[in-house]
Amino acid sequence: MMRALYTAASGMIAEQTNVDTISNNLANVNTNGFKTERTEFKSLLYQTLQTKTTTANGDNKPVGAQVGLGTRVAATTSMYTQGAMLASESKTDYCLDGQGFFAVRGIDGQTYYTRNGNFTWNTTGDGRVMLTDHSGQAVLDAGGNPIYVPNGVPADSIEVSQTGRFAYVNPDGSKVDMGISFGVYQFNNPAGLEKISDSLLQQTGASGQPLQEGVVQGLKTSKVLANYLEGSNVQVADEMVNLIIAQRAYELNSKAITTADSMLDTANNLKR
Known part of the structure; x- marks a missing residue:
């Protein structure tokens, strides 16, 4: 269950950077020559839960059993389209x-x-x-x-x-x-x-x-x-939509941490 805590925390950190980038775009909506920026994400390492085979003769499984360990910010890309x-x-x-x-x-x-x-x-x-x-x-x-x-x-x-x-x-x-x-x-x-x-x-x-x-x-x-x-090429409507999506993703990762903590509490109470 600890894996879920760290995975969700990585999502919250990444989304915070995303919100920071969107905020900077909105702050520069009237800055001459400013180019809007976009946060790019990438997945972290995957952990293998099972070996490639579970049979005595070593036949490979058709699909593996892996779980992801979260996300991180890969880059902040500037979009060099013509401004007004x-x-x-x-x-x-x-x-x-x-x-x-x-x-x-x-x-x-x-x-x-x-x-x-x-x-x-x-x-x-x-x-x-x-x-x-x-x-x-x-x-x-x-x-x-x-x-x-x-x-x-x-x-x-x-x-x-x-x-x-x-x-x-x-x-x-x-x-x-x-x-x-x-x-x-x-x-x-x-x-x-x-x-x-x-x-x-x-x-x-x-x-x-x-x-x-x-x-x-x-x-x-x-x-x-x-x-x-x-003028700036920032599109305010697009940035507001992106801000809502980032906020929802942040809340979902926060909910995942709360859920993982609740499940850990339930497991700890089994011995009582």
Whole structure:
């Protein structure tokens, strides 16, 4: 009977993690570029209750006698489907329509990746105007360098095409190509990216190396849409259903523990 206690306890622990994941999804329903996460489970070892044969001549049984020992969390998988495109009045808000990621240089000098295109122009210590995220981290161009406004050019005159190309508009209405574009990258396995705070992602061995759009052959390039932001792809109705299912599973495992405890109590009272 002790087996049932530990098995049900493993189910409660796993479902608690499931509820934690669903709660995080709901908490980020309005986070730009957030990707919903799903908890994956796997069964634990099975215990063999009988040998493969119960006859003297050693004939195999058609079916075995095994009992499972519970479950555990195998992974938390991010679902990289396209989020809703939300119109914005800010000229430094950008949405990626495709599989790409913006590149950002962190304060530690490392390159991180994000789907959150909520950027802004920021004045640096040397007086130059640089495109950053709202934490002040530099957004990188296709060459891996920060994006600066040319000297003498107003920041609000900067425009970005759907190919991610930067240009500024002169007072006479003519456009001047700045010769730079957004650095947009894809990964063979984006679900393998490590999630950091501030909507940033870090490459890992599981994600593979970043593949730069426009450089690596065979990649479908993403469109860069100015005055738009990519909203979270969390579906509230689905998450509420998943939350109810997780709650019911947690309650059932709790009931299994209560039942096992009651059966143990009954067995202990047989000698009285």
